[in-house]
Amino acid sequence: MTDLKTGELHSDVAVVGAGPAGIAAALALAHLGAKVALVGPAPAKIADARPETRTAALLTSSVDFLKRLDVWDSLVPHAASLKVVRIVDASRSLLRSPDITFRASELGLEAFGYNIANTVLVETLYERAREVLPSVLPTTVNEITLNQSEAQLELGDGTHIFTRLVAGADGRKSVCRTAAGIGIDTHLYDQGAIATSFRHTLPHEGTSTELHRELGSVTSVPTPDAFTSSLIWVASMAEIEELIACNDSDFAAQLQSRLGDVLGNVSDVGARANFPVGGLSAKQLAHNRTALVGEAAHIMPPIGAQGLNLGLRDAAALADCVAAALGRGHDPGCQAVLNAYVRARKLDILSRTVGVDLLNRSLLTNLPPVQAARGLVLAGLNALPPLRRMVMRVGLAPPAALPSLMRPMAEQANLAQAPHLGA
Ligand SMILES: Cc1cc2nc3c(=O)[nH]c(=O)nc-3n(C[C@H](O)[C@H](O)[C@H](O)COP(=O)(O)OP(=O)(O)OC[C@H]3O[C@@H](n4cnc5c(N)ncnc54)[C@H](O)[C@@H]3O)c2cc1C
16 A cells, blocks of 8 residues: 555545544454555553543444454453443432333343443554554644545655545544534533542442432443442533542542442542533534544533444444445545445434433423423333333434444344345
8 A cells, every 4th residue: 555665655545543433443444345544643642641531331233343343352351241220310309300220131131231441442443453454654644635536644754645535533623524624513511521430349230320410420330340330420610620629538538429328338539530521513424535433523421321332333334335335446435425424324423412412401401391301201211111121222223224344243144144135
């Protein structure tokens, strides 16, 4: 792919951004036969800038995707199964909703998914990318020039990449999005989120507990150690600033007062980092030889574990669209391929962003009718197991067909063996 004389690099797709969504996209594209260059600072460099304390609860389709990309086996020792999700209304409202418990076993599943530290996930994906991709360039993209037949990327190390499609997985301040002339809609909620971890004296038993309260939520998520959970604390900006400033024992005391006896005594709080809570939606998912992937396209509040799962579905769907085009000898960056990508992703993205936004707003409001409606929905879910199962299925899978690399291996094998009925 590299012309040694000129130092120029030529690819079908240049993936910009070595975050989890970008690396997964590069691996998926290469797995399906595209010539890919992955550009972005290496994970260690990013971790220097701000401690990455987040974990990601990955749903079953994301796990199936990681299996197909041959990274899952390395992740297993670091993954905690998520068997039960408990939602508790800890507000002071007179119209408190009933507690609700979702069990993976009700769907015949061992787990809804697995919780993994972002650092481990990204480093493992990056290692795999360095093993299998011909071009992994640990630098930034400084400039992008788009024209009718190709895109040209100028990198921080002076390299030039000529490519037919740019996969913009470069996060919230995406240069790819700007270069393609794609605008954004944003929404700030005056909330922040702290991601950290803590030890507790009662075992978590694979249960994630979400305590919803006025202006935010406190969510514990199991880690591979039965007595350690990761924590996402969403609250008003002012409260988050106070919680970040306080010392470890004061933070543990505050957490204890929120969690009560849910996990026994709380101790050994890990490093804390805070993240802005907001919504961002790109006005177009793809335009001008550029397809957006992950947080470059959509950001949502960290409730319901949807963000990266959605980004991984973008990655897998883009790989399908590009592979189909290359298989027919078509240009992978042409408008028809970009349109196919938008069609494949728009309903899933819209339903998740709107759903998470509504849930977050329902937690922010003091309006009795909204609180009563939430209570009624949760009471209905408690009383009606089929409805509860339906909600769990919707939470796990997108409203459209899963991309090919996210279908369970068994389903893939059946498809391969099935007689070819098409013309
Ligand atoms: C507290 C919290 C908890 C969360 N928990 C979950 C969860 O349980 N489950 C879930 O599914 N999601 C969760 N999320 C969301 C999830 O963390 C994000 O969706 C995910 O990390 C975004 O990945 P990304 O690859 O899209 O973007 P990023 O991780 O932001 O990656 C973008 C990459 O682009 C690179 N980049 C930027 N500019 C350039 C440039 N010019 N050139 C080259 N590279 C560039 C950056 O260095 C970076 O590596 C959570 C989020 C928060 C805040």
